[in-house]
Amino acid sequence: MNNAFVYRAHYRTVWLSDIHLGNTDCKAEYLLDFLNHSTIDTLYLVGDIIDMWAMSKQFRWPESHNQVLHKLMSLSKEGSRVIFLPGNHDAPLQKYDGITFGEIEIAREMIHTTADGKKLLVLHGDQFDQAVCFGPLQSWIGDKAYDLLLFINRWYNRARAMLKFPYWSLAGYLKSHIKGANKAITRYKYACINRAINMGVDGVVCGHIHHPEVADISGKKYYNDGDWIENCSALTELPCGEIKLIYWTQTSHANNLFNLRMSKARGQKKAA
Numbered sequence: 144m145n146n147a148f149v150y151r152a153h154y155r156t157v158w159l160s161d162i163h164l165g166n167t168d169c170k171a172e173y174l175l176d177f178l179n180h181s182t183i184d185t186l187y188l189v190g191d192i193i194d195m196w197a198m199s200k201q202f203r204w205p206e207s208h209n210q211v212l213h214k215l216m217s218l219s220k221e222g223s224r225v226i227f228l229p230g231n232h233d234a235p236l237q238k239y240d241g242i243t244f245g246e247i248e249i250a251r252e253m254i255h256t257t258a259d260g261k262k263l264l265v266l267h268g269d270q271f272d273q274a275v276c277f278g279p280l281q282s283w284i285g286d287k288a289y290d291l292l293l294f295i296n297r298w299y300n301r302a303r304a305m306l307k308f309p310y311w312s313l314a315g316y317l318k319s320h321i322k323g324a325n326k327a328i329t330r331y332k333y334a335c336i337n338r339a340i341n342m343g344v345d346g347v348v349c350g351h352i353h354h355p356e357v358a359d360i361s362g363k364k365y366y367n368d369g370d371w372i373e374n375c376s377a378l379t380e381l382p383c384g385e386i387k388l389i390y391w392t393q394t395s396h397a398n399n400l401f402n403l404r405m406s407k408a409r410g411q412k413k414a415a
């Protein structure tokens with residue numbers, strides 16, 4: 144890539160979560176493309192960055208995942224402030240709360256102040272699993288069903304790519320159309336908002352449920368930055384303090400990347 148001609152958007156802040164490096168369904172190429180088109184003052188890694196659960200089941204670490212990890216580490220050396228808030232899939236790192244590794248600060252929760260002076264609580268969101276009643280059995284079933292759904296999603300999008308359609312999240316569509324899923328998402332959102340109310344802050348930034356969203360609830364802001372498994376989304380703050388969700392698969396060069404990735408995959412199949 145010729146960096147001299149790459150247009151880079153400047154963000155005061157970027158929140159990324161649920162990247163799931165080490166998981167087959169992580170869209171590492173898209174994330175790398177987003178990071179290569181961005182200049183970031185402060186980057187929050189809002190949990191589930193490395194999928195230690197998936198890695199314990201089956202070790203998978205392609206070159207693209209390595210490139211993402213390398214890029215995230217190099218950002219802190221290039222002058223970005225990087226804060227990592229471990230989630231449930233990278234829970235072993237939670238014990239380093241308050242420690243700085245190299246240039247990366249580790250914390251379980253953080254308060255962010257926007258350019259226009261708003262205070263936002265930043266956290267992964269697994270803190271609310273009890274309140275939302277995702278019991279251990281329910282999360283195990285959910286995990287299995289979700290794995291199957293992602294498997295279907297993968298093949299479905301291969302077919303779409305062959306027909307030159309852009310990437311589309313089947314899992315995301317089903318989640319927003321199933322009654323039980325909607326209920327759980329609502330409960331999760333209210334658990335987040337209640338926490339913001341109790342802490343006296345203006346809102347909350349979280350991830351965890353792979354459901355990007357911006358909402359106003361009871362006078363507080365709810366921001367969910369989504370994920371890089373299905374949605375390829377990032378929450379961004381512009382220098383003026385405006386906060387926006389970005390879906391990287393919907394940008395034109397991301398679509399070119401999708402077709403390139405799929406034609407490469409087809410090429411590899413043919414060669415094999």
Ligand SMILES: [Mn+2]
Binds near residue numbers: 191230231267269352
């Ligand atoms: Mn999570």
